[in-house]
């Protein structure tokens with residue numbers, strides 16, 4: 337499994353995560369912050385668990401590109 341977490345409130349809306357992993361991230365037209373698609377929210381942390389290991393490289397690039405370090409990627 338690939339587990340992606342986004343601490344959304346701290347997003348500065350730079351769009352870098354979308355450039356790296358457009359299948360997982362989109363910018364919200366409402367508030368200009370990133371949305372982690374198909375995620376569930378708990379106390380401000382948005383989490384997506386995916387069995388598709390093929391996304392690991394792109395979401396890791398998104399993690400590395402985020403200037404405020406609010407994207408986390410783990411493998412289980």
Ligand code: SF4
Pocket residue numbers: 346347348349350351352353354369370398401402403404405406407
């Ligand atoms: S890279 Fe980080 S700060 Fe930039 S839009 Fe994505 S989550 Fe927000």
